[in-house]
Amino acid sequence: QQQVKQSPQSLIVQKGGIPIINCAYENTAFDYFPWYQQFPGKGPALLIAIRPDVSEKKEGRFTISFNKSAKQFSLHIMDSQPGDSATYFCAASRRDGNNRKLIWGLGTSLAVNP
Amino acid sequence: DTAVSQTPKYLVTQMGNDKSIKCEQNLGHDTMYWYKQDSKKFLKIMFSYNNKELIINETVPNRFSPKSPDKAHLNLHINSLELGDSAVYFCASAGSDNSPLHFGNGTRLTVT
Numbered sequence: 001q002q003q004v005k006q007s008p009q010s011l012i013v014q015k016g017g018i019p020i021i022n023c024a025y026e027n028t029a030f031d032y033f034p035w036y037q038q039f040p041g042k043g044p045a046l047l048i049a050i051r052p053d054v055s056e057k058k059e060g061r062f063t064i065s066f067n068k069s070a071k072q073f074s075l076h077i078m079d080s081q082p083g084d085s086a087t088y089f090c091a092a093s094r095r096d097g098n099n100r101k102l103i104w105g106l107g108t109s110l111a112v113n114p
Numbered sequence: 115d116t117a118v119s120q121t122p123k124y125l126v127t128q129m130g131n132d133k134s135i136k137c138e139q140n141l142g143h144d145t146m147y148w149y150k151q152d153s154k155k156f157l158k159i160m161f162s163y164n165n166k167e168l169i170i171n172e173t174v175p176n177r178f179s180p181k182s183p184d185k186a187h188l189n190l191h192i193n194s195l196e197l198g199d200s201a202v203y204f205c206a207s208a209g210s211d212n213s214p215l216h217f218g219n220g221t222r223l224t225v226t
Contacts, residue, residue, distance in 0.1 A: 032212045034212075034214065036215075038155075041219065041220070042217075042219050042220070043118070043204050043206070043217025043218050043219050043220055044157070044204075044215070044217050045216075045217065046214035046215070049212075049214070087155050089157065093212060098167075099162070099167070099169065100211060100212065102159070102215070104156075104157045106154075106155075106156055107154075107155045107156065107157070109155070
């Protein structure tokens with residue numbers, strides 16, 4: 001059972017376009033939602049993150065929109081560049097006893113054509 | 115300086131062999147992890163470990179075992195390798211609570 005559903009699986013846009021990646025979750029205990037970016041041959045790296053008390057967060061060209069009532073959040077990349085071509089993962093985090101549990105989406109492979 | 119380093123970068127071996135992957139972090143983090151990434155890019159947590167607790171994903175075969183000689187190191191030992199173990203294995207570390215995961219660059223394991 002996939003607790004964090006991510007779509008689309010792959011996405012191709014032209015340079016300057018605005019790719020949007022969507023994620024949905026069920027468990028209302030999740031309280032932190034990070035996005036990770038992974039380039040080929042590298043490990044994932046934190047891109048941007050949001051907490052559910054905020055509806056939007058921007059960092060440079062990257063924006064997370066968060067809809068708590070719908071239990072959905074999405075990543076928007078403004079003015080996308082070929083260098084943004086990577087795999088993007090959404091995730092959701094919750095307390096699990098004394099630890100935190102991080103549940104990953106399945107990833108979206110983004111290609112930005114020049 | 116690399117924050118999370120793992121070796122080797124590539125590992126090709128035959129079925130039935132035993133192998134190890136090493137991981138070191140110089141971030142002073144309390145918790146370290148091993149993840150497996152399959153050919154479809156799905157990230158699956160295998161273990162998380164801090165100086166107090168080892169948490170094992172129950173779906174991981176007991177042929178896989180983490181070994182932590184100290185807080186900065188978490189090595190992965192794999193016994194009796196199988197074809198299905200072929201994947202990229204990532205080590206990661208994190209500080210407290212929701213601090214971000216810092217990943218190594220992965221070890222691509224190929225079992226022939």
